[in-house]
Amino acid sequence: MDVETHPATNPPQRDPSSRPIPIILQYPSTTPPYLITQGAEALLYRSTYLLPSLQCALKYRPSKPYRHPILDARLTKHRILSEARVLAKCRREGVPVPAVYALDEAAGWLMIEWIEGEVVRVKLNEWLKRRKEEGVMEGQDDGELVGLMGRVGGAVGRMHAVGVVHGDLTTSNLMLRPRKGEENGDAVEGKMLDGEVVLIDFGLSSQSTFDEDRAVDLYVLERAFGSTHPRAESLFKEVLSAYGKSFKGASVVLKKLEDVRMRGRKRSMLG
Ligand SMILES: Nc1ncnc2c1ncn2[C@@H]1O[C@H](COP(=O)(O)OP(=O)(O)OP(=O)(O)O)[C@@H](O)[C@H]1O
Ligand SMILES: [Mg+2]
Numbered sequence: 001m002d003v004e005t006h007p008a009t010n011p012p013q014r015d016p017s018s019r020p021i022p023i024i025l026q027y028p029s030t031t032p033p034y035l036i037t038q039g040a041e042a043l044l045y046r047s048t049y050l051l052p053s054l055q056c057a058l059k060y061r062p063s064k065p066y067r068h069p070i071l072d073a074r075l076t077k078h079r080i081l082s083e084a085r086v087l088a089k090c091r092r093e094g095v096p097v098p099a100v101y102a103l104d105e106a107a108g109w110l111m112i113e114w115i116e117g118e119v120v121r122v123k124l125n126e127w128l129k130r131r132k133e134e135g136v137m138e139g140q141d142d143g144e145l146v147g148l149m150g151r152v153g154g155a156v157g158r159m160h161a162v163g164v165v166h167g168d169l170t171t172s173n174l175m176l177r178p179r180k181g182e183e184n185g186d187a188v189e190g191k192m193l194d195g196e197v198v199l200i201d202f203g204l205s206s207q208s209t210f211d212e213d214r215a216v217d218l219y220v221l222e223r224a225f226g227s228t229h230p231r232a233e234s235l236f237k238e239v240l241s242a243y244g245k246s247f248k249g250a251s252v253v254l255k256k257l258e259d260v261r262m263r264g265r266k267r268s269m270l271g
Helices: 069-092 120-133 143-161 211-228 230-234 236-246 250-270
Strands: 034-038 043-051 054-060 100-104 109-113 174-177 196-199
Touching (some): 143 174, 143 196, 143 211, 143 236, 211 230, 230 236
Antiparallel strands (some): 054 109
16 A cells, blocks of 8 residues: 555555555545654654644554564564653653654554654754855864754753663654744754754663663763764763753763773773
8 A cells, every 4th residue: 555545445454565554544534644764663654643733653563474473462562552651751751752642552553743853863964064065164163063962961861860761862863843933944044953852762761760771871872973973972071961960860870871881892892
């Protein structure tokens, strides 16, 4: 089935590329669902299933034919429920994450608020490219990037403060939502990195207040920024400085991060 053309009756189970379609998207809504990404585990659709005026993101975890069916069903259920639980907790506590609208853990889907904007990885690459084209020297005039790093640190700190660790903190799992009045992304000239940082993808998250788990989250993020650009890596201290101010106990986590880094270095030396 072409996900953009929506049959009302007798819907087939798969689209032409043989991607499975969750049952809920096989029934008519005002606009057809649109496939945004296909990761290793999940398919992400944009849909207006609930209301014509309300976009939502539908994360679908199809069953894996290579996994034992009972194990597979149990794993999918667990992931969906734990992602929803953590999102609800973050939301309740004011951590910037998408709202949960609906779910069916047995059918393998989770419907959440659609976040406008782009993931930080894309925005950061666009920004770096534009500066290169404009001939701006590295390290010069990077207040915008410093600002973004600070907002990232603050958001991660707020999440940790409520007892949640993300488990997969990469620049693809952080979104930049334009603030009201800048819906066209970089409509405000030169302010490409503006916007509110929203944390997404809690599929590997857990509820923990262990400093070690929090430090590993920061380490993963540091590596992710480092693989984007060396300049972004050197500015990671801005993330850490904002993180350090974001909750009581953050400084212990920063200390722990040094141990985690050391272990990481040793491991990479051993190959
Ligand atoms: N609520 C949302 N609003 C807008 N876009 C989203 C939303 N959630 C996810 N996306 C987009 O879809 C992509 C994939 O989503 P997500 O990171 O949740 O899935 P995944 O990495 O495939 O899942 P997992 O790692 O849990 O198996 C994101 O990088 C982002 O571009
Ligand atoms: Mg992801």
